[in-house]
Amino acid sequence: MDDMSPLLEMKPKYTRSHPQSIFVFIFNLVCTYHAPSPPGSEQERLEYAVNSKRRALVITLRWANTHSYLLQEEPAALAFLEELYGSLSNDSRVLRALKDLVPDLEKIIKLHSEEAKATKKKTLLRQFSNGEERLQKKQPIRNQDDILLKVYCSDHTYTTIRVAVAATGREVIAAVADKLCTTEELVLLHLSSAGEKLMLKPNDVSVFSTVSINGRLFACSRGQLSTLTPHPEQEGPTAGSMSTFELMSSKDLAYQMTMYDWELFSCVHEHELLYHTFGRQSFRRTTANLDLFLRRFNQVQLWVVTEVCLCGQLSKRVQLLKKFIKIAAHCREFKNLNSFFAIIMGMSNPAVSRLSQTWEKLPSKFKKFYAEFESMMDPSRNHRSYRLTVTKLEPPIIPFMPLLLKDMTFTHEGNKTFIDNMVNFEKMRIIANTIRQVKHCRSQPFNPDICQPNKNQAEVRGYVRKFCVIDNQRALTQLSYRLEPRRT
Structure with a gap:
């Protein structure tokens, strides 16, 4: 019975996808059923077949629930499950011990088949x-x-x-x-x-x-x-937008920036971190959602530098620095570490940090806040200050994504993937731990009620989603020297 089971007769038809995909591993696990049962009585061979299939099916169900992304992206993954379901249906008529797994597999296939039909290709x-x-x-x-x-x-x-x-x-x-x-x-x-x-x-x-x-x-x-x-x-712009956002509440600005960052962060799939680290060319997969999130970090950072460098009045520049420090404080309050660090790094940009006359007029209270925020960016001892801060936060959290990618890249480039033709599981474990950090940050939904919105929220929302910036460091430095020429 074990040798004649349709489940055992499945052939490897789906290896066209990249071999790193976990569903290939699952499929190969099922293919091990081709191996003959060990010697023994018919009852012993039957129990062996049932236990082997059950283990493979349980792993497959867990994988399908965890990696639903692959079922949407890979037609071969769904086709694999559909064929497995057909074989399981046939087997369960004879092997009653497998019958309880049929509804679970059927539910997953039905869900994703309907999703595939309903989800049209977007332009x-x-x-x-x-x-x-x-x-x-x-x-x-x-x-x-x-x-x-x-x-x-x-x-x-x-x-x-x-x-x-x-x-x-x-x-x-x-x-x-x-x-x-x-x-x-x-x-x-x-x-x-x-x-x-x-x-x-x-x-x-x-x-x-x-x-x-x-x-x-x-x-x-x-x-x-x-x-x-x-x-x-x-x-980029030739005039700043301070006249637009100086009347907006710093908390409202931070809130809408957090809402937008959470949207972008929620779109990033964990697999994109792997594609980014190991090279998306070898996977033929896009990292567009991750790229958008990283692009947003750069945009917020450049927004700070652009606004300061396009502000001609000294008193207005001091007000700008105070405004950005307030926004950064609220971002930290909302656990939006991505925009928090982007704002602080923007203020640390040479085109801004060299404006000594502006910084001298900044009230001591704000200088103290800024120094405290800057200390969180201290890279010494492997960014210990930042990592300790994150461990004290409860999700939802918007993390400082560049550091997570740096951790994964360092692990990948500093360790061999294969040692003596065997997978380096210690390397994979370290990379997996970094990805678990991302999952942990999103393990709780973002609460949109953390801030009581004011009547001009639509205006604030529109502003923070389309920052106009100068992304030419040379041009920003030239503007900075026009504001405050080099002292002789």
């Missing part, structure tokens, strides 16, 4: 545009989604193409060439607002998601590379 523009679409609540970006992408030409005109989220540089170039009806060989590159050019490789995955805040994707011939210049809109 995403808002996540990486500067339009009002950014005011909408963020939704997770999935591999099957498309993106409308602007790609600029050397004359600063642009073409809009539609490509898959995980499209490679080669596929983007092909789409641009097709749209422009050209047979000329084109190259794809990222051009920063400072004029720095980064040639993108043909096999780079999801190239749009790593574009800097004011950066742009350009497609041109190799002969045009030397003449390529940033688009004027990449320069």
Whole structure:
């Protein structure tokens, strides 16, 4: 009976996906049923078959509940479970001990099959545009989604193409060439607002998601590379927005920043941290949600620097520093460590920290707060101050994501994945512990009632979701020296 079971006859049809996927491990576990039962009586062989199948099914159910993301992203994962369900249904007619697992597996398949039918492919523009679409609540970006992408030409005109989220540089170039009806060989590159050019490789995955805040994707011939210049809109604002947000409550600003950060953080799947650490090229998977969250950190940091450097009046700059310290304090109160650190790092930027006349006029009370906040950023003893702070907080928490990624990268690059052709499980355990920290931070839902909203919340919400910044450090430094020239 054990040898004739349909469950034993499943063949490995789903190995097209990356071998690192855990569902391949589960599938291989089921395939071990091909091994003959040990010698013994018919009853002993029957018990062996039931126990083996039960163990595999329990692990599979746990995996399916934990990694529902793969069932949405990987058609092969769902197909695997559907075939397993068919085999289990047949087996359970004879092996009664398996019957109680049928409804659990059926429920998972039904849920995700209906989700797959109901979830249509999204065309995403808002996540990486500067339009009002950014005011909408963020939704997770999935591999099957498309993106409308602007790609600029050397004359600063642009073409809009539609490509898959995980499209490679080669596929983007092909789409641009097709749209422009050209047979000329084109190259794809990222051009920063400072004029720095980064040639993108043909096999780079999801190239749009790593574009800097004011950066742009350009497609041109190799002969045009030397003449390529940033688009004027990449320069950023020429005037600050203090007149807009100085009348807004610091607590309201921090609250809306926290709401937005939580939306972005909630969209990041744990697998994206692995793709980021091990290299998304080898997985052919996007890390767009993680990239958006990291991009937000940079944006908040640059917002602080931009506003200070565009503020011409000394007294107003002092008010700005006080405002940012207050906002940072409320972010810490809301356990939004991502924006908290972004604001403090913005104030530590050389273009701001060198403004001695401004800092001298800052009241001592605020200097003390700032010194306390800055001490939390102390990198000594492996960021001990920050880590101790986090251990005292209860979720929900928005963590300082760059440090978590640094931990994972350090672990990955400092330890071999395989030792004597065997998996280095100690390395995997350390990486898993970092990912558990992310899961812990999101183990409780964010309570939107932590702050009593004022009547102008819509205005505050709109403001914090579309910061306009200068992301050129050289330009910011020049503005800083105009405000306070170097003392001789």
